[in-house]
Amino acid sequence: MRIKSLQTVVALLVLIGIASPISHAQDQASAKPLSFCYQDIELYPNYTGASEAVPEKDPGILVELVQLVAADAGLDVTFARYPWKRCLALMKLGRIDSVIASFRPERQESMVYPMLDGKPDNRRMIVLNGYYLYQKRGKPPYWDGRQILEPNIVIGAPLGYSITAALKDQGLNIVEAGTTEGLMHMLAYDRLQAVAAPGAAADTLLRQNASDYGGIIKVSDPLKVNHYFIAFSHQFFDKNPSAADQLWQASPMVHATHFERLQTKYALPTGAAANP
Missing domain, CATH: 3.40.190.10 (Periplasmic binding protein-like II)
Structure with missing residues (x-):
């Protein structure tokens, strides 16, 4: 009985010795930023x-x-x-x-x-984020909440964003750019008819640069959420x-x-x- 008990204790010690490095490695992995x-x-x-x-x-x-x-x-x-x-x-x-x-x-x-x-x-x-269509003031609306009303217009959209892929899948004419500011600049100078952009970022950009982008408006219904x-x-x-x-x-x-x-x-x- 003593021998069996000793064997049991030794086995437990071995298991603890094996388990400890594994547990430590897991702690180290989780501790990595x-x-x-x-x-x-x-x-x-x-x-x-x-x-x-x-x-x-x-x-x-x-x-x-x-x-x-x-x-x-x-x-x-x-x-x-x-x-x-x-x-x-x-x-x-x-x-x-x-x-x-x-x-x-x-x-x-x-x-x-x-x-x-x-x-x-x-x-x-x-977080939730809505994409919206922006266009020049005084133009007829290009988006009615369901579809693009003028399928031949040139729309600017952010490079690599999901909204860009979604608009391309609809067969629309899309020009990509790396920044929302670049897209708005192109729209302001009539190099685009509209811009699809994330609402929070685009709205702030328009507020900050009212003198440059005052002629641009946001269509109220989101293109996509x-x-x-x-x-x-x-x-x-x-x-x-x-x-x-x-x-x-x-x-x-x-x-x-x-x-x-x-x-x-x-x-x-x-x-x-x-x-x-």
């Missing part, structure tokens, strides 16, 4: 600053939401800024852990979304599925608690600059 990539252009109020530098103060609504979600899940987060397509390429290589993105089936090759019954689980979104998620690289998700799930669970709660406050914080009076 989550790397998050976003664009190096200003999309106020979502992202502030137009460079690869991450502002220490007032970085934008979406950056603050990610910080809050990570804190709620007990994770540290680091930020990198690159052109959007480079963020996506780095995600595919596993050199970046996460981005905020709307769901597109082809993106699943390089990123993991919260899914339910084969569809994105909208309950786990971090997207749910945005924290999406993860396959490499990160395969190693940290529980961490990803914690972040997805925290996302809607953080949105409900903080989004309205952040909107107020970043609200600009007419004519105010985003970066005084």
